[in-house]
Amino acid sequence: MRHSSWRRAGAVCAALTAAAIALAGCSGSSSTGSAAAASQSTDTSGQTLNYWLWVDNATDQTWQQLADQFNAESGHGKVQLQVVPAAQYLDKLQTALSSGNGPDAARMKDEWIGQFVKAGVLAPLSKKIDAWSGKSSVIDSSWNAGKVPGKSEIYMMPHQNTALYMYYNKKLFSAAGLDAPKTQADVIADAPKLTGNGHYAFDVRGGAGGQDQWAAWMYAGGAQFVDSSGKVTLDSPTGEQVNQSYLDLVKFAPPGSATAAFAQVQSNFLSGTTAMMIHHVGSLAAVRKQFGQDVGVIPVPSQDPSKPSSLQTMSGNVVFTSSKKQELAWQWETWLLGDAQMLKMSTSPQGQLPVTTAVAANAAFTKDDGYQVALKAAQTAQSWPQLNGTTNVVNATWSPTIQQAFGGQSSSAQMLQKLSADLSK
Template identity: 40%
Template structure:
């Protein structure tokens, strides 16, 4: 069964493998982690090549990690003391990582960065943990939530575009017909649905924290706003029965298949949606508020951070700030990975102004609100919200109980 020759082949292979793993390097190596939406897109590898040839003394080595495991792997790496120098990062995670001193404050680097003023000023807040804190995450690509609606269906029923929440609910009810497997709104109760949910909360004027950073997620306004959202499913039944576990793929699929009439999402799905349904049939409005004078929506930012354990912070900053410069930003935003550019100079280019989806999204940036950067948000967005929302949608807990649990998690140090 085990011959000598096989054993020798085995030894030789081991030696060869060792030889591969030993390589000399003199350059400053910057390790960068990221996730990408589409691994076949050459945009990012090209950018890295370009950076490396522009900076012969720095060698950026990147690691592409599936998003579903990204957070776990980063936690593991920090815990084991082998974190990368810099990494792509979500605003949801800031609280937990800053609380653990795992991120480097960037203020001293940003002083000398000449793109600072070009970034939409409201968006710097997404990289801080309070109004006075230093910036920990360099804003890069973001999205704001707006509302898609089926223009053809609205026309058919003679409905006005859903520009505020009462029109939204009215239309949702009229367009729901379970016998035809049609529903007014694609509610997302499954993984990742917390952003859509928060957009509807803030659009009703509710907030999770007030201006001073005090948690008010269990205030009567917030409980009522959450009740309104739950009622879409439980009382008005304008969402598909599968809503409690529907995640992005299901919500998008249902909208594309002509099962739902409205979907709250962002520019990331605009190409897929129009491709499938035809541009003429897809309308878009800013996130409908309950009071048209007080518009609000939700922004989530993916930016770049430097890990505090890094020994090459200068070089790491050079790379992440280079990624945030105009040309690279434009390239990224136009790619298949593309989200909204944080730079005013990029956002004002005709490419973005002439695209209705980009335009609506970018116009919302001024008043968009992000998750409060508290340590508990990582847990809420990764797990807690989902199980609470699902139980609320199934009628196991009340809106009040749900919001109290959210508030507790936010208050937890």
């Protein structure tokens, strides 16, 4: 989902930094937040935590039910939920933090972490995580979503994850005499055979939200957005080659695909217009209802099947340095990772993939191969790099940049140079 307010990246970062300094004496370094957290008492009884979140299903009461359960337990304070519409969430959060009226803790997306860390408003959590008895219950790769590239500090507790994979129409593949693709070379070779007579191979989805589908293809092809030091390396020769293979698929995409958003992409796949679709378990019920066992679920085809990768998008929980209730925030956020709570959330209308090993092994996620493919993909999936420029790329510059490349107005190299420069800002 786009959030246009975050196009003002420089102003946002400056405002948040100023707010952090004024409210928490924060210089933007991790040591300040650690000291603030360490100085707080573990006795949180009598406190009320102001926790902000968005919900993906406004009619579902799972979040409130969990809060009520937490509040009914003894030995800690209470949490008060403040639900903010998703379309307004970041704008309202930045405004509240800048004016000194921000929450104690909040739900967060991995792609937003970079800006908040640079502003110095997120409390570092690594010391508390290392001392937490529940650390080993969390799927190890989940922690990476809360880190800034090149750094080891964790700023977000993982909570709900999504890993992208591929759906394919078995009947269309069979009619073309094809097996399910295993590599990107297979997809490229199969695309012309799946195109014709009103059918197309694949939607390239150059509109809203398409950046995640594209990033999954890039990661699966071996492209790296950043190196181990956090330097942007997207515009490498490998990146350019993988990106060109994606751009070439527009020739086998249905009309309008270069500017399509998700609704069009899903509609094309469900109607049998396209033979392949990259998405996640959020479409599983719809495709199962439409096709039954005539749809296959496979990893995003990779350049090298021995080195699979995809994109994961994590929503988690953060604590703000300005809060005087960081210990209660910690108690709430670790409580949400308990087995019963995680299972309740992950199987609700709000749910995605669980981030704890015990819940991932629950029958709710082992009975359907779609979930198993997704959970396996999550083990090697990567996030958008948590850089200061990522939010602007995801929400503002990716779509027009790739649309220009689809239209031949820029080359693969020029496209990646533009995105790399934006990520590096």
